[in-house]
Amino acid sequence: MSATKFYVRRQGMLLAPLNDAGEAVIDRLPHDRELRVNVVRDRSRGQHGMYHLLCHRVSKCMQEGMGRRECTPEWVKAQIKMAVGHTQPMRTPAKYREAFGSVLPMPKSTEFDVMDGDAFAEFFSSVIQFVVQELLPHLPAGPELNSILSLLDENERYRWKLENGRAA
Numbered sequence: 001m002s003a004t005k006f007y008v009r010r011q012g013m014l015l016a017p018l019n020d021a022g023e024a025v026i027d028r029l030p031h032d033r034e035l036r037v038n039v040v041r042d043r044s045r046g047q048h049g050m051y052h053l054l055c056h057r058v059s060k061c062m063q064e065g066m067g068r069r070e071c072t073p074e075w076v077k078a079q080i081k082m083a084v085g086h087t088q089p090m091r092t093p094a095k096y097r098e099a100f101g102s103v104l105p106m107p108k109s110t111e112f113d114v115m116d117g118d119a120f121a122e123f124f125s126s127v128i129q130f131v132v133q134e135l136l137p138h139l140p141a142g143p144e145l146n147s148i149l150s151l152l153d154e155n156e157r158y159r160w161k162l163e164n165g166r167a168a
Contacts, residue, residue, distance in 0.1 A: 007042070041117035051110070051124055054151050055080065058135060061144035081107035083134065084126040128152070 006022035008015040015037075017023045029035060055076045062071035081087065087105035108114070110123065132152065139145050 041121075044117060044120070047120065047124055048110075048112070050151060051127060052077075054127070054131065054148065057144065057148045057151065058131065058139075061139050061142075061148060065140040065142055065144045078107045080127055080130060081110075084123070084130050086110070086123055086126075 004025050006025050007018045008022060009018055010016075017026055052073070056073045058080075059071050059073040059076045062068040062076070082105065086108050088108045089103045090106040092100050092102055092104050110120065115123065131148070136145070136148065139148070
């Protein structure tokens with residue numbers, strides 16, 4: 001039997017299908033046989049959207065607050081992925097190997113079909129940690145920085161302000 005995707009909800013120690021299509025898949029499963037189940041947590045669209053919004057706001061802060069026009073949201077995303085190690089090796093074209101080596105790290109995708117919810121949550125946690133520890137201390141105070149801080153958890157925001165002497 002080929003792998004079929006359907007959604008379930010845990011109810012105690014049981015997994016119950018959420019719709020008729022899921023029930024139909026379970027009806028086709030053989031009785032009294034062991035089956036391997038690959039449990040994947042679905043991605044949070046809200047978390048995914050917050051990642052893109054955070055990168056957009058960091059970009060805006062760097063562009064408007066620091067005059068760094070080259071810091072587009074796409075550039076910020078690539079730099080953050082590199083900084084947190086969300087990369088894959090890319091073989092360097094022969095003409096660049098002397099200068100760059102034979103393999104370069106390249107940012108990996110964060111698209112829904114590439115990362116499940118658990119992998120994205122781990123990635124996003126490292127992004128937040130990087131932004132708080134490495135980026136925020138270097139960004140100028142102002143409305144752009146405040147818009148970034150507004151996305152962060154209240155505890156992270158307060159801790160950062162205390163550590164950086166910006167607490168009210």
